[in-house]
Amino acid sequence: MTRRLSRAWSVLALPIISIVLSVIVGSLVIIFSQWLVTGELNPGLALDAYGALVSGSVGSERAIVNTLDNTMPLLLGGLAVGLGFKAGLFNIGVQGQFLMGALGSVIVGVQLSDSPVIVAVPVSLAAGMIFGAAWGFIPGFLKAVSGAHEVVTTIMLNFVAIAILAAAVSGPLNVIGSASPQTLPVGNASLPVILGRNGTIAIIYAPIMAVLYGFLLFRTTRGFEIRIAGASPDAARYAGMSPRHLIIWTMTVSGMLGGMAGATDLLGATHTMTTTYSTTVGFDAIAVALLGRTSPLGIVLAALLFGAMRTGASAMQIQAGVPADLVGVLQATILFFLVVSPVIKRIFRLKGAKTGLEDSATTFTATYGGEATIR
């Protein structure tokens, strides 16, 4: 019993400590920013703000549906980043894959806006996945043939994606006569609502993708190859696996998941695209994957947490007067504490605690150091 407890603690310690610390940091930010502005020192404000954040995200049926809706793109993006980590790849370009996925789904969705839902939705969604996959394939291919590091290429492709999106929306996709560049709405390609006012079918298919993600990694030979290549590229080569092939495959599937996240956001929430269309999902997904320790269940839980924070942010702003941007502070500090986990381990004397990335040869330092393991 105690062994099981200590094992559970070794898994949960770092995420829990990171969350608790970020809540503390968030409280200080709330209290001192109010003090700076008004000269009042009111520790109760932090409690009010967090109370509003919680009730705004899970306090009512409507809030819960909104939370679920906000969770799904994060979940898909988290899976995209997590898959890369498992293979030892740091796909920092989920943002770009997300944008390309959204673009692909809007291009097709607008064309199919009058088609039957049963055709319009799957085809538009698939278009987003294909666009995202293509955007993941490029850095994978570049790494496999030239060794170009995916961190560099994916970041650059993020900017390329932004530019392509703006060009497409202000050019061929622009509706003539609109005040500012904008596409037509996707109409029947919008994700059907199945829960409450705006709970779309993403609530069903995104968790299914999480199950498939776990199945791929732990039940298939391809998943075994990915995990081995991530844990030890040398052993993978020795075992006769093809690292080049695996890199391209993994980046493509990762990009597909990122594209699916983008398509889900566009078809489920905005339904149309402007030149400034953007979210932070692609970057938040990195925090989600890390907080969820790249495990399927962990990523689901982390995405729920981040989705809830997003949802509760406006309630917090309205009820407690604390800017919704505080949620960004919380998410960023969680990521910060996760990344400095060696320091956290030492401070809290957690010898056995794990980040979940031990299996993977990719650590942040190794990633930026650019180890040459591919021949």
Next chain:
Amino acid sequence: MTSESPQVRAPALEMRGITKRYPGVVANDAIDLDIRPGEIHALLGENGAGKTTLMNILYGLARPDAGQILIDGTEVQLSGPSDAIRRGISMVHQHFMLVPVLTVAENIVLGEESTTRGGFLDRNEAHKRIIDLGRRFGFEVDPEVRVGSLSVGWQQRVEILKALYRDAKVLVLDEPTAVLTPQETQEIFEVLRRLAAEGHSIVFISHKLYEVLEIADRITVVRRGKVVGQRIPSETNEEDLAELMVGREVSLTVDRGESHPAAAALQVQGLVVRDDRGNEVVHAIDLEVRSGEILGIAGVAGNGQDELIEAIVGLRRPTGGTVTLEGVDITGLKSRDVYEHGVGYVPADRHRFGLVLSFSIADNLVLTSYHRKPYSRGLLRDDVAIRESAEEQIKAFDIRTPSADAKASTLSGGNQQKVVIAREFSHDLRLLVLDQPTRGLDVGSIEFIHKQTIAKRDAGVAILLVSAELDEILELSDRIAVIYRGQLVGLRDGRTADKNDVGLLMATGGRPGDDGTTTGETGSAA
């Protein structure tokens, strides 16, 4: 015991009741050790017996949970390596801590630079001291030479000079002969004897019994964290020491029996291989291994044997020549395809290539066969089949583990290698390539692996054995080929080969009089 020993003075160094616990193991259990001035004291034990932990404690790298360390009779608390060095304790590691691009002098003064008044390096002072020290102990080395251009034997001497430069009184050498040829070993022994004669104390860590008997004044044997005995070389022998070390009787020589080689299985012709930097490191090698025989390739590390093996097993593309296996051309095939032709391969570096330490034993046992039936059905893994076969192999190869799900990192070195051996020995084999199969392992595991290897030979498998351990080559091989600078420079019969002859070939390539001085039948291994 003390009557015939010249050193009856107080110990230069004493460790009393040293205890160190790690989660789940007692690495050191109340160990007592005393080192007298001018003594060569051997610390003998299997891997994992606690030698390294004890030396880490002595070097200030680990804190003991209990016990005292006394230097010249006064108790000390060592805060770290720099503290240990300051108190006259120095360590020569198995892997040298030298910077190849720096000169001998620069390496020696590193961290201890004496400066002139302007803050510049005082080279002259350092040079003078280094030359003086070398002269005193009989191994002069040019301080201006770059360390990278020195042989391994001389690099080791630089390490020793480094210790002497810091006024070391107690020198700890961790398996110093592991990387040396027999000739170099004799030379380093000369140096050590000279140091001892000058009053330095030497702790000589090893698991090679005959070396310990040759060089040591006293031998302390540790097993499972405890001192199990102390001997004087004149009053003991290899069998006695081996039994102390392992805790049971062991056979030191493999009963290899007669080999019955059949037709040629592996034929390598004119093989040319380049290293990662594009330099040709294997020059048109011809060799042949017959089914049912062991061909040993002896050579000092870095003479092209790694690249040769990688080219044979499909991890490196040869730039010329052919490799055929039972008449089938397998030149340039990928490693997966080579494997499918019935080639097993035990790589030298089991941590980097042979195993994935963070994965379970069951996963590691299918590392090279996971894609085949019954472990894979279509795209899916068959966990049941993987598990069943893992349990079988754990039993058959006596892998000591609580469960097939335990991570490979939890196993001892010997058991880790057994996982690799179990995996590579259990498929349908025609050729087995063994690269340093017992490096760093304990006597018990070596015995086991050697027996398994002989059994495979007798079952008709062709075996190519590469090892830097000349003893292993001599013990197992039916024929011995010596590789030197990318060429095979001699072929000897495994039963009649002379250790010094092979050692000389390894070290010089048989240069002095190429065809005259070396005894026995020379020729290519084909």
